[in-house]
Amino acid sequence: MSDFPANPLTGFLEKTLVITEFELRKLRHDFTELITRALQPALWMLIFGQVFARSGMMHTGKVPYLDFIAPGILAQSVLFVAIFFGINVIWERDLGIVQKFLASPTPRASLVLGKGLSAGVRSLSQAIIIYVLSLLLGVKLNWSPLALLNVVAIVIIASTLFSTFSLIIACIVKTRERFMGIGQVLTMPLFFASNAIYPTDIMPAWLKTISHLNPLTYVVDALRTFMLAGSSSTFGLGRDYAVILLVTTFLVIIGAKLYPRLAT
Amino acid sequence: MTPPAPALTPSTETTLVRTAAGSTQPAPVLDLMALTRRFGSVLAVDALSLTVPSGECFGLLGSNGAGKTTTLKMLTTLLPPSDGDARVAGFSILDQAEQVRRVIGYVPQSVSVDGSLTGYENLLIFAKLYDLPRSEQERRIAEALAFMGLTDEGQRLVAEYSGGMVRRLEIAQATLHQPRVLFLDEPTVGLDPIARNAVWQHLVDLRTQLGTTLFLTTHYLEEAEAHCDRIAIMHLGRIAALGSCAELKASLEPEAHTLDEVFTHYAGTSLESGGSFRNTSTDRATALRLG
Numbered sequence: 001m002s003d004f005p006a007n008p009l010t011g012f013l014e015k016t017l018v019i020t021e022f023e024l025r026k027l028r029h030d031f032t033e034l035i036t037r038a039l040q041p042a043l044w045m046l047i048f049g050q051v052f053a054r055s056g057m058m059h060t061g062k063v064p065y066l067d068f069i070a071p072g073i074l075a076q077s078v079l080f081v082a083i084f085f086g087i088n089v090i091w092e093r094d095l096g097i098v099q100k101f102l103a104s105p106t107p108r109a110s111l112v113l114g115k116g117l118s119a120g121v122r123s124l125s126q127a128i129i130i131y132v133l134s135l136l137l138g139v140k141l142n143w144s145p146l147a148l149l150n151v152v153a154i155v156i157i158a159s160t161l162f163s164t165f166s167l168i169i170a171c172i173v174k175t176r177e178r179f180m181g182i183g184q185v186l187t188m189p190l191f192f193a194s195n196a197i198y199p200t201d202i203m204p205a206w207l208k209t210i211s212h213l214n215p216l217t218y219v220v221d222a223l224r225t226f227m228l229a230g231s232s233s234t235f236g237l238g239r240d241y242a243v244i245l246l247v248t249t250f251l252v253i254i255g256a257k258l259y260p261r262l263a264t
Numbered sequence: 265m266t267p268p269a270p271a272l273t274p275s276t277e278t279t280l281v282r283t284a285a286g287s288t289q290p291a292p293v294l295d296l297m298a299l300t301r302r303f304g305s306v307l308a309v310d311a312l313s314l315t316v317p318s319g320e321c322f323g324l325l326g327s328n329g330a331g332k333t334t335t336l337k338m339l340t341t342l343l344p345p346s347d348g349d350a351r352v353a354g355f356s357i358l359d360q361a362e363q364v365r366r367v368i369g370y371v372p373q374s375v376s377v378d379g380s381l382t383g384y385e386n387l388l389i390f391a392k393l394y395d396l397p398r399s400e401q402e403r404r405i406a407e408a409l410a411f412m413g414l415t416d417e418g419q420r421l422v423a424e425y426s427g428g429m430v431r432r433l434e435i436a437q438a439t440l441h442q443p444r445v446l447f448l449d450e451p452t453v454g455l456d457p458i459a460r461n462a463v464w465q466h467l468v469d470l471r472t473q474l475g476t477t478l479f480l481t482t483h484y485l486e487e488a489e490a491h492c493d494r495i496a497i498m499h500l501g502r503i504a505a506l507g508s509c510a511e512l513k514a515s516l517e518p519e520a521h522t523l524d525e526v527f528t529h530y531a532g533t534s535l536e537s538g539g540s541f542r543n544t545s546t547d548r549a550t551a552l553r554l555g
Binding site for chain 2: 010015018019021022025026095096097099100103104106147186242243260264
């Protein structure tokens with residue numbers, strides 16, 4: 001009975017969770033990573049956020065600027081950590097780990113999605129940091145359990161999205177040096193061409209168009225809606241969820257196609 | 265000095281897979297049919313044809329860059345062939361890759377276990393990925409650890425293991441599902457002689473107890489001579505010589521006394537063979553990590 005799982009879909013989900021489980025078990029043996037993740041968002045909130053909030057240069061309507069950027073900084077810190085996720089698979093490739101998994105009957109999409117989801121769960125530590133900082137700085141948060149649950153879901157999906165994107169880049173460039181270069185080049189445009197630290201309304205038309213093609217914009221919009229008390233979505237939550245879920249699915253499919261390249 | 269290894273229980277469900285393709289003839293477990301791989305204009309493996317009967321220990325020898333690892337990667341479905349096909353336990357590597365992956369085990373040359381997990385966890389993840397029945401997982405893992413002499417180290421992080429222990433854990437991991445063919449890429453590279461002997465002892469036991477076919481590449485001629493039923497010497501992507509060690513020695517005129525002479529004769533003495541920079545640096549990095 002055991003050799004061929006009855007249903008390919010349950011087999012796929014089961015294997016995905018096996019990969020996620022073991023990626024998370026690795027974390028148990030090394031906690032330092034969780035702490036280093038906290039540093040960058042803290043700087044953005046405490047320094048950048050405070051300074052710009054005082055300057056009063058950003059017009060964010062009824063929402064105070066610090067409240068406005070809290071979800072943006074969460075999305076940004078998820079992006080910044082996820083975009084370098086691919087370095088891990090390059091490392092695992094230089095060892096023989098990727099090869100051994102690829103020679104096993106595990107579905108390729110499970111290998112890719114399982115790793116992405118583990119990155120998603122890890123990034124929840126950043127959400128906790130942002131909530132603690134927001135609380136200290138007097139940001140008016142929405143504490144309803146449903147809203148919190150949605151924040152958890154969006155953070156996990158967003159991190160899965162960007163870490164799978166990163167994994168795709170790793171599959172293409174295959175070496176650490178090239179990967180680091182490309183990672184650096186990508187983060188800033190993705191961040192600045194989004195609504196993370198300013199509303200898209202104040203952007204020039206061309207940048208606004210680009211920001212509407214950027215999945216990070218929809219992540220930020222959804223996070224802003226659920227995190228802040230009395231906030232409403234710019235694009236509609238249905239559209240936000242649809243965009244980030246579709247992009248994630250698309251990237252996992254591409255990643256599964258490209259992942260075997262790592263073994264060659 | 266190695267204590268006799270505890271016995272492994274042959275699994276019942278793999279017997280179904282063992283008679284794949286429904287043939288009643290004792291078909292060869294490996295059948296390479298003009299297997300070819302090109303990288304750009306370079307012909308890495310040139311129309312390789314070869315059969316290996318079930319239960320054999322087969323050694324692939326050759327200088328760096330002769331095409332050994334490329335052959336292994338094609339047989340383990342990691343690299344699609346440019347031309348030709350191969351059947352592993354009756355399954356085609358081209359269009360039955362999934363079935364092939366279920367009946368093989370693969371120990372890559374470089375370190376393939378995860379240092380940030382314990383030995384037990386490294387085995388557990390593969391037990392789950394290969395769909396071992398949940399009720400059997402714990403017993404099979406305990407058996408595999410005992411068989412490889414790692415029972416006391418099971419709960420330790422692999423990062424703390426010695427090179428020989430890492431290799432034994434890798435073999436345990438690759439054989440947990442009792443594959444019909446175990447592919448090993450330079451299984452003893454970078455190990456000291458005692459660790460090398462221990463690894464071989466376990467491989468021999470595995471073959472005796474479960475009838476696992478061993479297909480390996482190696483640079484250690486004395487190991488090939490001691491353990492392989494047949495060897496093939498590869499040169500520029502082709503098989504330059506094939507047979508038992510005795511046959512190969514007899515094939516030279518005058519008859520060769522050592523396998524070294526045979527190797528030099530067939531694999532050439534060209535100093536240009538030495539592998540690419542990347543291969544060399546991987547080799548050395550592996551040796552460093554294991555040593």
